[in-house]
Amino acid sequence: MDELTAGLLESAEWRKATRSGDNGDCIEVAPLRDGRVGLRDSEHPELPAYVVSSSVWAAFIDGAKKGEFDF
Template identity: 75%
Template sequence: MEVTKEQLDNAAWRKATRSGDSGDCLEVAPLAGGWVGIRDSEHPEKPPYVVSRSVWNAFIDGAKKGEFDF
């Protein structure tokens, strides 16, 4: 399934509360068909990166375990 521009434009984008009002954060949105959209909150006009729900879940699992800490 392909994600349409309309789906992305109407997506319920969310960002972490930790980012506050700075706009310096990633935003995510659940999309139809088991996809997840990811975009830079400072540049919402740019095309988002779209991944499957299983890829998103693997990333979240790794983040919770500290695998991406710098």
């Protein structure tokens, strides 16, 4: 991870779905100042975050709303 990305993740405002409750069993997301989106495991926020472009995030959200990832 480059220094710029590390800095953006450090100052990111992480959030998770309210539906996940307080058990920490969720993925947190954060919009980054450069337009990308950070993702991390809320149970282990110390682990490296995954960063995607805004277009990848939009495609994921679209697919989730359409039920494409339902098991």
